Amino acid sequence: MPSLCAAPRFCTPLAILATIHWVAQPCCCLRLGIMVTSRWAEHERRQTQRHAIHSCTPATGSGHDIELLFFMGDPHAEEEAAALREQAESGDLVQVGGPDTDPPVPRDATYVLDRPCARTFRLAHGTAWLAANRPEQDYVMYLDDDSFLNLPRLLFHLEHQATDRLAMGFVMETQLDWSSTHVCELCDPCEPCRNDTATLDFCAMFPDMSLGGCIMAVQNCQIFEDTEEDYTLARCVTEKHRAIARLAQYFGSTHAPRWMLGMGWVFGSRIVQYIGRNANRLKVRGAADVSLGFWLAPMEGVRFVSMNDGYFHDHPESKSIFARPCTDQSVLVHRMTPASWNAGFDAEKCELTCDGAGSIEA
Structure with missing residues (x-):
């Protein structure tokens, strides 16, 4: 019977009733x-x-x-x-x-x-x-x-x-492209996000994104970028949307x-x-x-x-x-x-x- 290190990798021979079985x-x-x-x-x-x-x-x-x-x-x-x-x-x-x-x-x-x-x-x-x-x-x-x-x-x-x-x-x-994310996947309960006037007004600038996708983009911008002014945040969200679309196109998948x-x-x-x-x-x-x-x-x-x-x-x-x-x-x-x-x-x-x-x- 071969030694452990001479045997095939990851397994040890175990003789049972004259039959060799390989067990981890x-x-x-x-x-x-x-x-x-x-x-x-x-x-x-x-x-x-x-x-x-x-x-x-x-x-x-x-x-x-x-x-x-x-x-x-x-x-x-x-x-x-x-x-x-x-x-x-x-x-x-x-x-x-x-x-x-x-x-x-x-x-x-x-x-x-x-x-x-x-x-x-x-x-x-x-x-x-x-x-x-x-x-x-x-x-x-x-x-x-x-x-x-x-x-x-x-x-x-x-x-x-x-x-x-x-x-x-x-x-x-x-997800690579989260622009269509439903808002209720992010907010629990959902209604406060759906009824937040400031969020709704801001996200209305991005008709190609769902409300949830817009909120995710804002969160990404707040994590990775310095976005104190509204115009800077809007530009950042636009860039995030463009970037995730490019990702999905390059990899051929939204996930x-x-x-x-x-x-x-x-x-x-x-x-x-x-x-x-x-x-x-x-x-x-x-x-x-x-x-x-x-x-x-x-x-x-x-x-x-x-x-x-x-x-x-x-x-x-x-x-x-x-x-x-x-x-x-x-x-x-x-x-x-x-x-x-x-x-x-x-x-x-x-x-x-x-x-x-x-x-x-x-």
Whole structure:
């Protein structure tokens, strides 16, 4: 009978009545790639990730094979010398080409550009590089360069997944074009919104949107934009309406298939190979995280595992809608800053304390 690590991945042979049955068991020797997409200007973030991952690796125990790589676009001329020095010193940079940065867009906004989005391009072609050069890896952790990752806790979850079609992250299901949303979906009770004179007068300027769609646009503008004056708000709502129509047209749907927030996610090897083979055919002009849903939609048997309930979250100091305190369940903490790293990260213990609200312990 073969040993666990010599047997097919994710399963252990169990002999019963002279018949071999394969049953899912925790695996002792996972091969994990950590793929970080980064801009050339973010050298400090890469150094922090190197320190954190290398500090946490011993806490994972023996047997696991973990590799951290940074996937980069094309450097600007003034960055080429520094890029060469960093590669010579670290040896963990993979330049897959494409734009290094995108034009300024609001954080957390879904958008489409006239050319490939920097991170989306790097995700597609970085995955193709991994599929070709690291085909033995069981999983790839796609990590934002401002996220803290508790490696021991992540590996604990992966050891119990037993599928090469894993898609694990903060799972989202959203509308791309919400301009026809009914007002009663937003207001409970509904009548106060239906009878608010100021809202009705303002939204009358947008006959192509439902009242609910107009209210959603206003809410988006208040979250992402500085819209104190009515004329500024009207312009913002017009731009939001135009933007979501463009999204729906580009992706060919008013709804996005299930996708994962860009803070980080894990794909199994079968998904990595699938994306790698099709990298040149995938849509890459849209925001990276929403694009994932459309990449995965045609694939049979994807196993989505939600890490929404306090496993993957933003740092509490970020004040984002995805912010949570650190607890003993936290696996990934996004929107880290130099201050939060310095104040909360204990390299010896692979532990992160979030502003006294709890900690991630290895």
